[in-house]
Amino acid sequence: NAGVTQTPKFQVLKTGQSMTLQCAQDMNHEYMSWYRQDPGMGLRLIHYSVGAGITDQGEVPNGYNVSRSTTEDFPLRLLSAAPSQTSVYFCASSRTLNYGYTFGSGTRLTVV
Amino acid sequence: SQQGEEDPQALSIQEGENATMNCSYKTSINNLQWYRQNSGRGLVHLILIRSNEREKHSGRLRVTLDTSKKSSSLLITASRAADTASYFCATDAQGLQGAQKLVFGQGTRLTINP
Numbered sequence: 001n002a003g004v005t006q007t008p009k010f011q012v013l014k015t016g017q018s019m020t021l022q023c024a025q026d027m028n029h030e031y032m033s034w035y036r037q038d039p040g041m042g043l044r045l046i047h048y049s050v051g052a053g054i055t056d057q058g059e060v061p062n063g064y065n066v067s068r069s070t071t072e073d074f075p076l077r078l079l080s081a082a083p084s085q086t087s088v089y090f091c092a093s094s095r096t097l098n099y100g101y102t103f104g105s106g107t108r109l110t111v112v
Numbered sequence: 113s114q115q116g117e118e119d120p121q122a123l124s125i126q127e128g129e130n131a132t133m134n135c136s137y138k139t140s141i142n143n144l145q146w147y148r149q150n151s152g153r154g155l156v157h158l159i160l161i162r163s164n165e166r167e168k169h170s171g172r173l174r175v176t177l178d179t180s181k182k183s184s185s186l187l188i189t190a191s192r193a194a195d196t197a198s199y200f201c202a203t204d205a206q207g208l209q210g211a212q213k214l215v216f217g218q219g220t221r222l223t224i225n226p
Contacts, residue, residue: 004154033214042200042218043155048207056207059215090154097204097212100145100157 002026006091006104013081013111021076021107023091031094032074033058033101034066036087043090049074081111116144116201116217124223131188133220135201136181142212144177145202146186149219155200158186188222196224 007022025032033048035058045058049068063085065077074093078085088108092101119134135144143162147155161168161177161184168175174187188195198219204212 031214035216040218043216045213045215048213050212056213058213092155092214094214097214098143098160098162100147100160101155101202101214102157103154105154 004091004093004102004104006089006107008107009105010108011110013078013109015081015083015111017081019078019081021078021089021091021109023074023076023104024072025074025093025102026072027093027095027102028071029093029095029102030071031096031101032068033092034064034074034076035090035092036060036085037090037106038087046076046089078109083111085109086111116203116215118199118201118217118220120220121218122221122223124225125191126225127191127193129191131191131195131222131224133186133199133222135184135186135217137184137201137203137217138182139205140179141203141205143204144175144184145214146173146175146184147200147202147216149198149200151197158199191222191224193224193226195222197222 004025030051034046035043047066049055091104094101116137145160146158149155172189177184200219202216207213
């Protein structure tokens with residue numbers, strides 16, 4: 001039982017490049033979310049999903065896309081990286097919101 | 113804007129003392145959760161309190177919820193050096209499509225001095 005697995009752990013991108021942050025969970029959780037964490041800003045919700053095929057925007061969705069084709073995977077796509085997207089990204093999952101979220105260990109992204 | 117706000121932003125106490133952190137939120141909730149984050153690591157779920165509960169305990173943690181004031185507090189008793197971390201409250205909020213999402217506050221940075 002691996003929990004929530006995020007890859008890669010570290011990434012450096014050039015401005016304008018695109019990439020996908022991977023998130024996978026093996027707990028059969030319906031709820032999955034992506035957050036970004038910047039110094040002094042806490043965690044801000046980017047996108048979330050309440051089941052396969054169902055996604056919604058969070059607080060800061062611009063510049064990011066998601067899809068949820070399977071229960072296990074919830075990838076986050078950066079369409080055209082900008083320095084403002086330099087951050088630590090966390091993926092989390094839960095059975096429902098009546099249970100606590102399990103977090104991945106994060107992806108530290110730097111856009112130069 | 114974020115749903116929850118923690119107070120204080122930073123707290124420094126001596127080992128053995130109690131630590132109290134507060135969280136205020138804006139809209140009605142179904143439940144409120146507290147998480148801990150050690151430096152550079154992912155968040156760890158500590159405790160969940162439902163809107164119809166007023167107090168909940170887990171080991172040295174005590175959480176209270178006052179829905180009339182839209183506030184919660186997390187008390188850590190007999191603090192230890194290992195409690196040094198950031199603590200976040202999180203609340204459910206209604207999404208655009210009616211589904212619930214979990215939003216976090218900015219956190220309280222707790223430092224336990226030996």
